[in-house]
Amino acid sequence: MLSRTASNIYWMARSLERAENITRLLDVTHNMALMPNSKGGQQELLAPLTITGRLDQFRERHQQVSAEALLDFFLFDEQNDGSIFSCIQQARANAHSVRDRLSSEAWESINATWLELRHRRQRGIHHEGVKGLLDWIKQRSHEFRGAAYGTMLHNLAFHFMRLGTFIERADNTARILSAKLEAMANQHDSNQAIDFYQWNSLLQSLGAYEAYHYSYTGGLSVRNVTELLILSAELPRSLRYCVGSIMQLLVVINGDQGLAAKRLCAELQARLEYGEVDFILEFGLHKYLKDLLRRIHTIGDEIHLSYWEGA
Structure with missing residues (x-):
């Protein structure tokens, strides 16, 4: 192609x-x-x-x-x-x-x-x-x-299409989760009703409202939202799911052009696949998401360099 x-x-x-x-x-x-x-x-x-x-x-x-x-x-x-x-x-x-x-x-x-x-x-x-x-x-x-x-034929054209979808989706999930949680953490006048709607708005903006209530009992919490949106292997907009899909697509796209992108993606996939929510919260959610966003951007840059600029 x-x-x-x-x-x-x-x-x-x-x-x-x-x-x-x-x-x-x-x-x-x-x-x-x-x-x-x-x-x-x-x-x-x-x-x-x-x-x-x-x-x-x-x-x-x-x-x-x-x-x-x-x-x-x-x-x-x-x-x-x-x-x-x-x-x-x-x-x-x-x-x-x-x-x-x-x-x-x-x-x-x-x-x-x-x-x-x-x-x-x-x-x-x-x-x-x-x-x-x-x-x-x-x-x-x-x-x-x-x-x-x-x-469509599930050929290279289809794989590059899906690659673009999941790169963009991973970027969006990391941005929304980081910005929303930071805004809620900085809100000084706590209001239980407002907090509830803000948590729901975060889940709805990522199409995860029903998935959350299916996966967890009880109320909304930072820990559960973090686990679902970052580490879930089943939620289509979670960071783990997106990065795993990017890795699968890069492997299917044959050739040596994307080796750097594959290495970076494999490392990030391992971090998410074996990640633990308690470690993320202890490390600092905002700092963790900032690092994830930087890694996603680097993967995107390497895809551009490998397949288009360097082709």
Whole structure:
């Protein structure tokens, strides 16, 4: 496979995964911001900006942080290359350049999503309501993933697509978990009801709400959330699951080009596979996640260097 083709497929998948991740984050942020607690609401509005590292960019465009400004910035602002509109536009452009590597159903799914999103942007956010729009975006992401998984050859193109998905997902999980837990730890005025909704918002933003309550009895706790989102071998958005999937894909992609990425990923996989939650908490959750995020970025850099820049 040509390195340019692999790169387009990889970044198509990363852009689509990023769009879904932002959608999930906006969904829980919107719900939390509606709670009758101005301080908690303001913290929730800031969360997507701090998690994605776009607070400074947002402040250049908007005088104050509000739910309406945040939604506009992350949903339809084409000057924000991290908006859902921009991510799907980038994904569609990459998909268009490799149409011959995608099944017709996968291509039609992403193309239809882009065309419909443009119409919805023209109609405005409140035409069908924020919740309806966010649910539609998540549904379209699921439909593309199902079409691609069910109709594409599981060859190199498919493996690079999945590689992009799990690199982006691992990055997102580490960012959200770090930012959310740090914000909750720094909250001075403890409120049991607010804390409960914040824990739930964290789990919902990572699609882990039902999985948590299936796996653990009793209330929500830092220990259990940490164990589930970092060390679970079964949760599709846990760091262990994502890194394990990246390792499997790198092994399937034959050749010596990705040896450095494979070594780094194998080391991180072992840390997570044999990791213990008590050690993580004793080491310091924020410091542990910061190290994980750095390692994930390094793996991504090595993939770029091995398969595209150095190809």
